[in-house]
Amino acid sequence: MKRRFRLTRSTDFKRVRRYGKSYAHPLVVLYALKSDRPGVRVGVSAGVRVGGAVERNRTKRLLREAMKTLLPETVPGSDLMLIARPPLAEAGLEETRQALSGLLQRAGLLVHPHDS
RNA sequence: CAGGCUGACCGGGCGAUCGCGGUCUUGCGCUUUUCGCGAGAUCGAGGAAAGUCCGCACUCCAAAGAGCACGGCGUCGGGGAAACCCCGGGGCGGAGCAAUCUGCCGGAGCAGGGCCACAGAAACAAACAGCCCCAUCCGCAAGGGUGAGGUGAUGGUGAAACGGUGGUGUAAGAGACCACCGGCAUCCGCAGCAAUGCGGGUGGCCAGGCAACCCCCGCCGGGAGCAAGGUCAAGCAGGGACGAAACCGUCCGAGGACGGGAGGAGGCUGCUCGCCCCCUUACGUGCACUCUCCCUCGGGAGAGAGCCAGUCCCGGGUAGGCCGCUAGAGAGGCGCGGAGACGCGCUUCCCAGAAAGAUGAUCGCCCAGGCAGACGCAGGGAUGGAGUCCUUCGGGAUGUAAACCUGCAUCCAGAUCUGCCGGACAGAAUGUGGCUUACAGGUCAGUCUGAAGA
RNA sequence: GGUCCCGUGGUGUAGUGGCUUAACAUGCGGCCCUGUCAAGGCCGAGACCGCGGGUUCGAAUCCCGUCGGGACCG
Numbered sequence: 001m002k003r004r005f006r007l008t009r010s011t012d013f014k015r016v017r018r019y020g021k022s023y024a025h026p027l028v029v030l031y032a033l034k035s036d037r038p039g040v041r042v043g044v045s046a047g048v049r050v051g052g053a054v055e056r057n058r059t060k061r062l063l064r065e066a067m068k069t070l071l072p073e074t075v076p077g078s079d080l081m082l083i084a085r086p087p088l089a090e091a092g093l094e095e096t097r098q099a100l101s102g103l104l105q106r107a108g109l110l111v112h113p114h115d116s
Numbered sequence: 117c118a119g120g121c122u123g124a125c126c127g128g129g130c131g132a133u134c135g136c137g138g139u140c141u142u143g144c145g146c147u148u149u150u151c152g153c154g155a156g157a158u159c160g161a162g163g164a165a166a167g168u169c170c171g172c173a174c175u176c177c178a179a180a181g182a183g184c185a186c187g188g189c190g191u192c193g194g195g196g197a198a199a200c201c202c203c204g205g206g207g208c209g210g211a212g213c214a215a216u217c218u219g220c221c222g223g224a225g226c227a228g229g230g231c232c233a234c235a236g237a238a239a240c241a242a243a244c245a246g247c248c249c250c251a252u253c254c255g256c257a258a259g260g261g262u263g264a265g266g267u268g269a270u271g272g273u274g275a276a277a278c279g280g281u282g283g284u285g286u287a288a289g290a291g292a293c294c295a296c297c298g299g300c301a302u303c304c305g306c307a308g309c310a311a312u313g314c315g316g317g318u319g320g321c322c323a324g325g326c327a328a329c330c331c332c333c334g335c336c337g338g339g340a341g342c343a344a345g346g347u348c349a350a351g352c353a354g355g356g357a358c359g360a361a362a363c364c365g366u367c368c369g370a371g372g373a374c375g376g377g378a379g380g381a382g383g384c385u386g387c388u389c390g391c392c393c394c395c396u397u398a399c400g401u402g403c404a405c406u407c408u409c410c411c412u413c414g415g416g417a418g419a420g421a422g423c424c425a426g427u428c429c430c431g432g433g434u435a436g437g438c439c440g441c442u443a444g445a446g447a448g449g450c451g452c453g454g455a456g457a458c459g460c461g462c463u464u465c466c467c468a469g470a471a472a473g474a475u476g477a478u479c480g481c482c483c484a485g486g487c488a489g490a491c492g493c494a495g496g497g498a499u500g501g502a503g504u505c506c507u508u509c510g511g512g513a514u515g516u517a518a519a520c521c522u523g524c525a526u527c528c529a530g531a532u533c534u535g536c537c538g539g540a541c542a543g544a545a546u547g548u549g550g551c552u553u554a555c556a557g558g559u560c561a562g563u564c565u566g567a568a569g570a
Numbered sequence: 571g572g573u574c575c576c577g578u579g580g581u582g583u584a585g586u587g588g589c590u591u592a593a594c595a596u597g598c599g600g601c602c603c604u605g606u607c608a609a610g611g612c613c614g615a616g617a618c619c620g621c622g623g624g625u626u627c628g629a630a631u632c633c634c635g636u637c638g639g640g641a642c643c644g
Binding site: 006007011012013043044045052053054057058060061062064065068092093 | 135136166435472473474475476477478541542543
C-alpha cells in the first residue's frame with residue numbers, strides 16, 4: 001500500500017483512536033473517523049499482546065495487504081485504523097480480507113454493501 | 117552398524133505473477149533545486165539481528181581535576197583497543213566405562229571486628245568427668261570426704277576438637293624430647309619465561325572454618341547517552357540592557373571599567389575540597405509626594421495614598437523537517453609466522469539505512485525430513501510375450517518380465533515405488549568486540565564406547 | 571535507551587543462614603452442632619519456596635546465570 005494512503009503521524013493515530021467509532025472482530029478492531037481529506041487513509045497497529053516483533057510485523061503486513069484490495073470499494077473521506085488482535089498471527093490472507101470486509105460493511109464504508 | 121564426545125559449518129533452492137524501502141539514471145506534472153506520479157538498473161536482515169550482562173568508539177556536559185564514598189575485578193604466561201573476553205598452562209575439586217566436559221582461584225601465620233545453630237567440658241583459648249601429687253579429716257586397713265595445685269593423654273558430642281604411629285620421659289602426663297610419616301613455612305639444587313613440580317636441608321609443632329559477612333591489599337572506573345548532539349522555519353515561554361541614583365577600593369575620557377567582600381542559583385547526575393560560570397547587591401534600612409510632631413535648622417520620627425512604566429535587544433525546550441547515518445579495530449580469497457587465541461603481507465569487494473518503521477503473499481517444480489501403504493531376493497529358465505533391428509513379407513536375429521526349477525531368506529531390516537504431511541528459533545533502528553539465552557533438520561573432520569563380521 | 575522491584579499451599583501474604591521438610595488468613599475435605607442452611611467448634615490434606623549451578627557443615631534466605639511478571643524515567 002502506498003504511503004499516501006497511510007496514516008503516518010502520531011497525532012493522527014491519537015485523533016482516530018480518541019474520536020473515532022470502533023467496530024470489533026475476533027481478528028481485528030476497526031476505528032473509523034470522518035475526515036475533510038478527499039481520500040482514505042489507513043493506519044495499522046499491533047500491540048505487545050499480539051506477540052514478538054515477527055508476529056507484530058506479520059499481522060501489520062497482513063492487514064495492509066488485505067486492505068489494499070478493499071481500498072477501491074471503500075467510501076472516501078475517512079481515516080481508518082486497524083488494530084491487530086492475538087489470533088490474527090495465525091490467520092491467512094483470505095481470512096483477514098473477509099474479516100475486514102465484514103467490518104467495513106458494518107461501518108457503512110463499503111460502496112457496494114451487498115456485493116460481498 | 118548403533119550411541120556418544122569435541123571442533124567447524126549450513127540455516128531451504130529455482131521459476132512465474134502481484135507488492136514494499138533505499139540509491140543512481142531518466143520522463144512528465146511545472147519553473148531550477150525541492151515535491152508528486154511513472155519507467156529502468158541495482159541493493160535490501162541474523163547466527164543469534166534477541167536478552168541488555170560486560171567492554172569500546174562517537175557526542176555533549178567549562179577544562180575532564182583531586183580525595184572520600186560506592187561498584188567491579190583478583191592463579192601464571194600470552195592475545196586483544198578494551199572487557200564479568202579469548203587461547204595455552206598450574207593448583208584444588210566434581211561428573212562420566214571412556215572420548216571429554218565442568219566449578220573455584222589475593223589475604224583467615226602479625227591489621228582488626230563479627231559469626232559458627234543443636235549437641236558438647238570447650239567452637240579458639242577454655243577445663244566437665246577423669247588421671248596424678250600435696251595438705252587435712254574419717255578409718256586398723258582397703259578406701260572415702262574437703263581444699264590447694266599439676267595435666268590435657270583418655271571420654272563422647274559435632275560438619276569441624278589444635279598432627280599420626282612407636283619409643284624416651286614423668287607423680288601423672290604432654291612435641292617436653294627422639295625416630296619415621298603427613299602437613300606448613302623457608303633456603304638450596306634441577307626442570308620451566310612463570311604459576312608450579314621433583315629432590316635435599318633447616319625451622320617450630322605454633323597456626324580450625326567462613327572474606328559468594330564486614331573488612332585489608334593491589335588494579336580499574338568522572339557522568340550521561342544517537343530521544344547523545346547539531347541545525348532549519350514559525351511562533352510562544354523566558355531573559356537582558358537602558359530607564360536607574362545607594363557595599364568597599366582603584367582608575368580614568370565621569371559614567372563606566374576592573375578588582376575585592378557578602379549573599380544566592382547552577383555544574384563536576386553521590387559527598388567534600390578545589391575550580392568554573394552566572395545572577396543579585398533596587399520590592400527595599402528604596403524612591404519621590406502630602407499631612408502631623410520633634411529639632412542642635414543639617415535633619416529625624418509617625419501616618420496616609422502612590423511609584424518600579426516604557427523602549428530596544430537576545431531568545432528557548434517539546435512536537436515537525438534535515439544532518440548525525442553508516443567505509444569500518446570492515447568482509448572474502450591466497451600466502452607466511454605461531455601449539456593456539458591471534459598477528460603480518462598481498463589482492464578483490466562496497467555489503468540495509470527505515471521512521472506507525474521496508475524482505476511478504478499466491479502458484480508450480482525440486483531438495484532435506486517424517487508418516488502410511490505396496491513389493492521377497494539371486495541364479496537358471498521357453499514350440500519364445502512386448503519392444504528394437506533386418507527382410508525376398510514367408511520369416512529371422514536380439515530379447516527373462518511371468519509360469520516353472522535351484523539356492524538363500526523368512527513376515528524383521530534394507531532398498532525401490534506411490535500417496536499425504538512438511539522448513540526451527542526468530543526481524544536491523546548509531547556502529548562495533550564479547551558473554552548469555554532460543555533453535556526443526558542437516559553436512560564435514562577427529563575421537564570414544566558397545567555389538568557384529570573378517 | 572536507561573533504572574528498579576517481585577516470583578513461597580488454590581488465592582493473598584510472613585519468614586531473610588540452623589531450634590522451621592516452612593507460619594498466618596482465606597479457600598478445600600471430613601466430623602460435631604442444627605429440624606435444615608449459615609455462623610461456630612474440632613480434625614485433616616495441600617509447598618522439595620519460578621528454574622539451573624555454586625559458596626557453606628547447613629540455603630526459601632548469600633553469589634552467578636536464566637525464565638516469567640510488573641513498575642518507573644527520558
